[in-house]
Amino acid sequence: MLLEVQDLSVEFDTRDGVVRAVDGVGLALAAGETLAVLGESGSGKSVTAQAVMGILDSPPGRITGGRVLFQGRDLLTLSAEERRRIRGERMAMIFQDALSALNPVLTVGFQLAEMFRVHRGMSRRESAARAVGLMDRVGIPAAARRAGDYPHQFSGGMRQRVMIAMALALEPELIIADEPTTALDVTVQAQVMDLLAELRREYRMGLILITHDLGVVADVADRIAVMYAGRIVEQAPVRELYRRPAHQYTRGLLESVPRLDRKGRELAAIRGLPPSPSRVPSGCAFHPRCPVAREMCRADPVPPLYQVRMAAEPAADAAGRTSACHFWKETVGG
Amino acid sequence: MVEPWGRNEPILQVRNLVKHFPLTRGALIRRQVGAVRAVDGVSFDLRAGETLGIVGESGCGKSTVARLLVSLERPTAGEIRYRGEDVATLSARALRAVRRNIQMVFQDPYTSLNPRMTVGDIVGEPFEIHPEVAPKGDRRRRVRDLLDVVGLNPEYLNRYPHQFSGGQRQRIGIARGLALNPEIIVADEPVSALDVSVQAQVINLMRRLQQEFGLSYVFIAHDLSVVRHISDRVAVMYLGKIVEIGSDREIYEHPTHPYTQALLSAVPTPDPGASRRDERIILVGDVPSPADPPSGCRFRTRCWKAGERCAESAPPLAVPLAFAAATDSARHESACHYAAEG
Incomplete structure (x- = not known):
């Protein structure tokens, strides 16, 4: 390295x-x-x-x-x-x-x-x-x-x-x-x-x-690390990250960008605002803005970086994809 | 009172608009040594209820057009007609009414709001200048309503x-722009200072307000994706002139001006699979100075199609002859001698 x-x-x-x-x-x-x-x-x-x-x-x-x-x-x-x-x-x-x-x-x-x-x-x-x-x-x-x-x-x-x-x-x-x-x-x-x-x-x-x-x-x-409120919330090879994000924040970001090749009516904006570094929310810092947040997301400790493994993408395995979302499985799948 | 105005009649007609800023030299005896031709013969229509996007890179004159439209600058030449009447010939009284109906939203929410005024005073200030819109006793309620409309807590009045x-600051700027019930909002880069996740919220808000109040927008931005998203028609500017104008489909799916083509191909797509790398046109060099633009077509110094003809005569903004009978999106105005060639 x-x-x-x-x-x-x-x-x-x-x-x-x-x-x-x-x-x-x-x-x-x-x-x-x-x-x-x-x-x-x-x-x-x-x-x-x-x-x-x-x-x-x-x-x-x-x-x-x-x-x-x-x-x-x-x-x-x-x-x-x-x-x-x-x-x-x-x-x-x-x-x-x-x-x-x-x-x-x-x-x-x-x-x-x-x-x-x-x-x-x-x-x-x-x-x-x-x-x-x-x-x-x-x-x-x-x-x-x-x-x-x-x-x-x-x-x-x-x-x-x-x-x-x-x-x-x-x-x-x-x-x-x-x-x-x-x-x-x-x-x-x-x-x-x-x-x-x-x-x-x-x-x-x-x-x-x-x-x-x-x-x-x-x-x-080649690879992307996504940061939110002072932490890395997802890390993945570029293709995988854009195709199938494994963190709700990444997903929200991708959906909220207007695109030249897709003219939609309404943008899927992420609600709320990024937190001030002096007042980072408990648990997963993204939970107040997250569409799928549950009880465990609101409570400390901060979610760990989970290894993201997908049967369909063995290459991604080797590249060490990680996500700090408790529900990365449904995020990637859905 | 606002007289009835035909739905298809343009609410705003801009004809040969010119703004030159003199360049002077000498401290005691100032003499003009030239002029920055910020806007140099721009014409377009704005129809009621539509959004006209104006795109271009820094220095192309798009912000000067915005300032001319809201009478923050006086044009050097040309006309701005509001509901058929030339704004320059109006009486002071009539001009006030026009200015009330054309409001501006600025780019930078950090510098365009007075830091010593409360939000209530900022949003309510237009009523001081146009007291006929809201009687004094009613203003506080109006300001609360406005904050509510743009999605801010009305209790924030005194912050x-x-x-x-x-x-949130950009929402305050929008609330202020809406205060006088204008018909037209000129927005100069309203979302470019915002984070991506917040940008989408403000764009959605602007669309919602347009439908709710039947607003017409002139939406100025350098981000082509944002402009496509919100615009019905798009004008592309280069060095003080419109080089191409048409519906969003016409411009984005069938651009006929080389500058538009280069601009579109340079926009990065957030999708590694959809990369159009091979089709990418990388322009050489920089934009020439607007104080000394090239002869003929202003884009010719960076254009890969440029020939002798381009240095000799400036191509007019018109539908190319070859496409005059076309029924597809090729048929729109473009200021290029070679617009009809692929």
């Missing part, structure tokens, strides 16, 4: 007391694999990514439990200096908002070249040439000229390409992309997703895609 | 916007 997150918990100190934003999250990613972490706002998906990357704002946030194994080594036990070296070189992150992630007073070429100078000890001239080559590789036209431009001089799509180039520079084994195309227009979104998928194949990187968009990940992810 | 979630 390239990355294994075990039982990760993150808490925040807020005015309303301690809030548990991530609660016992487990994830695994093999080399070269793409895992999508899907969730709505407040589900804990971005905090999970920040904790894995080691860029969690602390205080107010702090990791209260769990392990983050990167090629077998627990990152949480490393010193700040050791983590800094791994970050960038072995694992890199792509953010949603490239404009605030890039330094506005340095040219794009300088920022890219800096990676090679600091981490690889290259000369000024050599690193500048590498920067231009990289910009060319991610499809920025007239790369040599544009290397002298500042981030604000690029369009949203081009800026996201610069971010990708930056993440790619040192050829890391793992890239975490947090909503990489959310701020982009549809046609540009398609360009950037394609580029990301292509580069992942070429460099054989592991990719974790953090997103709220069910459509964007359907084509590119 | 402030920050005490609500995004979806």
Whole structure:
């Protein structure tokens, strides 16, 4: 396994007391694999990514439990200096908002070249040439000229390409992309997703895609983990998850999206609202919004992650499908 | 009093609508060095009780069209006719009545509500400006009714916007838009700031209200799936112009403009099996600046079909000759010289 997150918990100190934003999250990613972490706002998906990357704002946030194994080594036990070296070189992150992630007073070429100078000890001239080559590789036209431009001089799509180039520079084994195309227009979104998928194949990187968009990940992810109220509620290979979701929340999400290829009269909306992280319901956190919730769903403890096994789908067995729904059997079947 | 108006007569007619924002240079002596052509000759009709969807990417001018329709901006040229009368030529008094009948719902429920006003005051504020709609003693009851209609607890009257979630705030914005019993609601990206599970609730609410009150909607969004779901007719905008317009079937099942085709093919489907990867059209490059649009057809710089003709003359928005006699969904207006070719 390239990355294994075990039982990760993150808490925040807020005015309303301690809030548990991530609660016992487990994830695994093999080399070269793409895992999508899907969730709505407040589900804990971005905090999970920040904790894995080691860029969690602390205080107010702090990791209260769990392990983050990167090629077998627990990152949480490393010193700040050791983590800094791994970050960038072995694992890199792509953010949603490239404009605030890039330094506005340095040219794009300088920022890219800096990676090679600091981490690889290259000369000024050599690193500048590498920067231009990289910009060319991610499809920025007239790369040599544009290397002298500042981030604000690029369009949203081009800026996201610069971010990708930056993440790619040192050829890391793992890239975490947090909503990489959310701020982009549809046609540009398609360009950037394609580029990301292509580069992942070429460099054989592991990719974790953090997103709220069910459509964007359907084509590119191998597996999907669905988060709700700080926990993973379902994990499955992409095809199985979309065809036969094993958790009522996943099912509700899929049914509530308007689709281009199906014009229905009424959308099957999930009732109610996602819970605030400071007031997570007892038992299964989804129970107040769930159409099939029963007595046992309302009571603690939180449902465990059940192994989802289906006779009709032996491949899914091997892939370790899980669901935190007491009634996953009827959910999958019905 | 509202005079009777034919069912098939368009309630709103927009003709050659233009909005240019001047670009100036110099601090002491300001001179105009150009103009951002945000909206550059847009025409369409809105019929009573229908939903017209307007789709396009950022910078295409769709939000400026919305602001022009509700008189938040003055057009540089062109006409907006409400029930046959040009809004620009109306007396101040008549204009007030028109503005009462065309209301707007904004995109961002976090910034479009005054944080220092209670929900009751926000929803009731339109009555201050148009007191003829509800007499003073009756307003509180009206506001309660409105909150109830949009699915909020009427007891929340005295709460402030920050005490609500995004979806609830958008309901407050809709309640406010409904306060004056308008005929037309212009909604600019009303659900794009919301989570998926909440987005569906707001879309369903808007449909229900339309049926209940016979509202006409201009529904502006960048999400093509949402627009298809709610619209009877759809207009596709690119760089300040409508490039294609027709019924939802015509646009989604038989798009004839290359931009519409590319836009539709780029929409991700939440179904790995239904992937249309091979048919996907990936456009090259970025949208040109609206301050300096390409000559002729504005889409030609990103179009794979573009020829010499496209640089020379701008194709008019019209039913392609080859499809004039067609009976299927090919017969609709499209602004492409090659609309008739596959």
